[in-house]
Amino acid sequence: MTLHPWFPSTKLPPHEHWPIEEYSPIRLLGEGGMAQLYLVESTGPREGSTRQPFALKRLRPHLAREPEARVMFRDEIRLIRCLQHPSIVRYLDAQEDGEVQYLVVEYIEGCNLQMLLHWMMKEQQTLHWTHAYHIALGVATGIAYLHHATDKEQHPLDIVHRDLSPANILLQRDGAVKLTDFGVSMHKLMIRQTWGEDLRGQFAYLAPELLFGQAADQRSDIFSWGVTMWETFAGQRLFDAENPEAILNQVREATIPPLASVSPETPKALCHIIDHALQRERQRRYSSSSLLLHDWKSLQPTEAQTQPTHSLLDLIAALSREPTNSH
Numbered sequence: 001m002t003l004h005p006w007f008p009s010t011k012l013p014p015h016e017h018w019p020i021e022e023y024s025p026i027r028l029l030g031e032g033g034m035a036q037l038y039l040v041e042s043t044g045p046r047e048g049s050t051r052q053p054f055a056l057k058r059l060r061p062h063l064a065r066e067p068e069a070r071v072m073f074r075d076e077i078r079l080i081r082c083l084q085h086p087s088i089v090r091y092l093d094a095q096e097d098g099e100v101q102y103l104v105v106e107y108i109e110g111c112n113l114q115m116l117l118h119w120m121m122k123e124q125q126t127l128h129w130t131h132a133y134h135i136a137l138g139v140a141t142g143i144a145y146l147h148h149a150t151d152k153e154q155h156p157l158d159i160v161h162r163d164l165s166p167a168n169i170l171l172q173r174d175g176a177v178k179l180t181d182f183g184v185s186m187h188k189l190m191i192r193q194t195w196g197e198d199l200r201g202q203f204a205y206l207a208p209e210l211l212f213g214q215a216a217d218q219r220s221d222i223f224s225w226g227v228t229m230w231e232t233f234a235g236q237r238l239f240d241a242e243n244p245e246a247i248l249n250q251v252r253e254a255t256i257p258p259l260a261s262v263s264p265e266t267p268k269a270l271c272h273i274i275d276h277a278l279q280r281e282r283q284r285r286y287s288s289s290s291l292l293l294h295d296w297k298s299l300q301p302t303e304a305q306t307q308p309t310h311s312l313l314d315l316i317a318a319l320s321r322e323p324t325n326s327h
Helices: 067-080 113-123 129-147 208-212 218-234 244-253 268-277 289-297 310-321
Strands: 023-031 035-042 053-059 091-095 102-106 110-112 169-172 177-179
Touching: 023 053, 053 067, 067 102, 110 113, 110 310, 113 169, 113 218, 113 310, 129 169, 129 177, 129 218, 129 268, 129 289, 129 310, 208 218, 208 244, 218 268, 218 289, 268 289
Parallel strands: none
Antiparallel strands: 023 035, 035 053, 053 102, 091 102, 110 169, 169 177
């Protein structure tokens, strides 16, 4: 499921019933296979002259009584309640039981990485490599936090995101990078019984082992990071075809060009890290996201290499104002 909480979108149809008393809807932000996302404001007392907007995700009405859908949604709520990190979208409120289940998180004003990549491909532009480095660092930081997160008793949660893709990477106007959408994540708090052998998420960003019926693990997220960052530096799709079956065949078998061959301006050491993350055999990838993050941080651009950040921030701000037809 792909949702886009930062897109300007449509107002609610006048005939649509809104069943949540605690929040008032402003507009529909996005729709996925299982859920809808709304921009809302609290119906409680105001603080100052304006109300702060939030993003509210709720199950589609026709799925609200489906046991499997309700359990998956509850699993997402249980997980995000435990996550507190600048690289993770912030949990605010939730309703697990009753007729309506919903999840409220902070509203991110900006764009997602999918929008940025679409702009790059449409305009045949690429990011300066130091800007791509910044985005990759934010995502790697978020993954490392997820993979090592613990509950209140310091027990490992063993999280695998399973849907790490440009649509689920938020770019805030101030340059912050945040991960979102944990609807198909695996973790120790799950009610449902799965080890990640079912195919979930965006096919072009799946790790190859999942296509052979193997269970997902944290190295699967590392491969997804590799695909996403290869595209961010290269300004083009890595696995791209006209239909899902063809994309899956590419993930299984297509040659993965070394990043340096399509992005010669990117320092070779950074290219090697991304190439390492993209090894088809997972035992040949980084064994943990903390090792990946360590290597990535060790290659921080120097002040002389770094391009002014305002050009990236201006682009994020411009994209956040563009209307979309993706819903």
